[in-house]
Structures are given as C-alpha cells and as structure tokens.
Amino acid sequence: MDTLTSPSPSPDNHLNSQPVTAPQAEPDPAPQGPSCHGCDEPAVVHWQRRPTATELAELHQVEEDRRAHARTLADPQQPDPVFPPLPTPDDTTIAVYACARHAIPLEAAAHIHQSTCTGCDCTPEKLPTEADTEEQRIDLPASWLPGDQ
Ligand SMILES: [Zn+2]
Numbered sequence: 001m002d003t004l005t006s007p008s009p010s011p012d013n014h015l016n017s018q019p020v021t022a023p024q025a026e027p028d029p030a031p032q033g034p035s036c037h038g039c040d041e042p043a044v045v046h047w048q049r050r051p052t053a054t055e056l057a058e059l060h061q062v063e064e065d066r067r068a069h070a071r072t073l074a075d076p077q078q079p080d081p082v083f084p085p086l087p088t089p090d091d092t093t094i095a096v097y098a099c100a101r102h103a104i105p106l107e108a109a110a111h112i113h114q115s116t117c118t119g120c121d122c123t124p125e126k127l128p129t130e131a132d133t134e135e136q137r138i139d140l141p142a143s144w145l146p147g148d149q
C-alpha cells in the first residue's frame with residue numbers, strides 16, 4: 001500500500017547571502033574652503049603676511065624636492081638644469097584667513113603683514129608708493145641740458 005507522503009516543504013535555502021557591508025565611518029564633511037585663523041568658522045576674508053622661518057623652510061623643502069625630482073628626470077647628456085634662487089621672505093606671502101569676527105579692517109588687509117601677525121598686532125609693511133617706483137633719473141651732461149643763452 002502506497003503511503004502518500006506529503007512533500008515536505010523544502011527548506012528555504014534562499015539565504016540572504018549578500019555580503020554584509022561593515023558600516024563605514026562617515027568621512028568628515030569636506031571643509032568648505034579655508035577656516036578662520038582665530039576660530040573654526042569658515043573664512044570670509046583673507047590677507048597676506050610674510051612666512052615664518054618654519055613656513056619658509058617647508059617651502060624650501062618642497063622646492064628642493066621638486067628640483068631633485070627634476071634632476072633625476074633630466075637628460076644626463078645635458079648640463080644640469082639651472083634653477084632660480086629659492087624663495088625668500090621678501091617674495092613670499094602666506095594667506096591668512098579670517099571670519100567676519102576675526103577680520104582686520106580692509107585698509108589693514110591691503111598691506112602685507114609680519115610673519116608674527118595674528119590679526120593685526122603687527123606693523124604692516126608700507127604699500128609701495130609712486131616714489132618707490134619712480135624711474136631712476138638720468139643725469140645728462142651739462143652740455144646736453146637746455147641752456148638759457
Ligand atoms: Zn574667526
């Protein structure tokens with residue numbers, strides 16, 4: 001006698017075998033531009049100051065690395081590449097960023113500040129005046145000057 005066996009329900013093998021992704025650490029929200037030198041507020045203004053010795057040394061290091069790399073790429077058949085002098089404090093400026101609360105007056109921001117300035121507790125450099133850019137006067141010989149005879 002046949003015994004009808006009811007088909008046992010097949011076990012549900014459809015395991016949800018999707019890889020469980022580990023919760024990823026939320027990346028820090030990308031800073032929207034520079035922030036204030038005096039607080040964490042986003043900067044709204046900036047001005048220039050001279051680099052500190054440390055900052056200048058870092059600039060030099062970056063430049064030296066770049067030049068060392070350029071030398072390794074240079075054609076050995078050619079003479080060594082010649083590089084201009086490294087930047088000096090006189091031709092380097094660092095941007096100082098500030099929020100509205102820590103901003104210095106616009107007039108002061110037109111100047112380049114000392115490396116120690118933390119807005120503004122220094123004596124900023126003078127703006128170049130017309131006198132500074134005046135062309136060198138050429139002294140003509142007296143015989144070339146208009147006489148009054
Ligand atoms: Zn601030």
Ligand SMILES: [Zn+2]
Pocket residue numbers: 113114117118119120121122123124
């Ligand atoms: Zn200053």
